[in-house]
Amino acid sequence: MSETRKPSVLFVCVHNAGRSQMGAAFLTHLGKGRIEVRSAGSSPARTVNPAVVEAMAEVGIDISTETPKILTTEAAESSDVVITMGCGDACPVFPGKRYLDWKLDDPAGQGVDAVRPIRDEIEHRVRGLLTEIGVEPRA
Template sequence: MSEPKPSVLFVCVHNAGRSQMAAAFLGHFGRGAVEVRSAGSAPAETVNPAVVEAMAEAGINIASETPKVLTAEVVQESDVVITMGCGDACPVFPGKKYLDWKLEDPAGQGVDAIRPIRDEIEQRVRGLLAELMPNEAC
């Protein structure tokens, strides 16, 4: 019997930048071995176009992604919840692993300012994946 896939939820306020980048990196590097979700406490209408451009430079297309609203159900369905500046808006349930990644908000910034945020998120996601799947190389 195979182990169930670990599930990770990335949460930021607008689900238009940081959480979208993190989810895209984890989906890319996890190669289907991790269930990936992202959501926002006050989702924007669209993903930040400069974030889409920065991710395209990294070889990952997130142009078709849309911000999603944070619900208690999506938190309950996740093993690991990683917040990125959503404060107290994220519901807390027992038995979940919570991490808070302090990252600069890419909202209103150009691609040049977003690149270092993207690169930091990539490194954190690689570290997370190594924790979740210690026998896999990414």
Template structure:
């Protein structure tokens, strides 16, 4: 990564429908475009979890237009940081890529009351990730 390149982060979970979509939404919003954001799943769902969409809308982050995407080796190789959220061994490993594993409850099948604390924990972790990348958090 050169000084003129913006850092890139890939969030990976199994279905790319909840945790990884919420994390990508927060990273996009809180970095104001200073970070290239990707998300993917090892077995993508048909759509983003509507409860995750509703939970994010409560805090002013719109992920309604997002679609789950399949995880590719190219996406991993093109990322400076890969954050996994329960994708297990399905996540390809490449030397030189920084990996973090975030252990979070899966919002699948949960009601909004159960998803809010997951959302809030993801936001806190995204703020920490931005700090580690030297990217200031914009007000949100």
């Protein structure tokens, strides 16, 4: 990753309504503006999962205005790191990109009690990613 620009990370899941939204929100929050963050889905839902919005609000992160976005070739090409979260073969692969596949339970159709452990695991992994790319996470 270049020293002259922000590193960029793309989170991808099928519906861009749960896991990828949480990943992007945590990275945006903890990265303190030092990382370009995107999220997308191979088959986006109409809205973000309400249980995910509630679970993130519990930790002080408001994603209530976020909307699921379609995964584009441009988003993947312009990202240094692409983190997939269950999008399977629908995720494009480009040479020179770093790919991480985070196997996590899908919060679709789950209540907030089931979403909390997924949220906490995503936060843990995002903190690890920040350390790997040399960005000190927000406390």
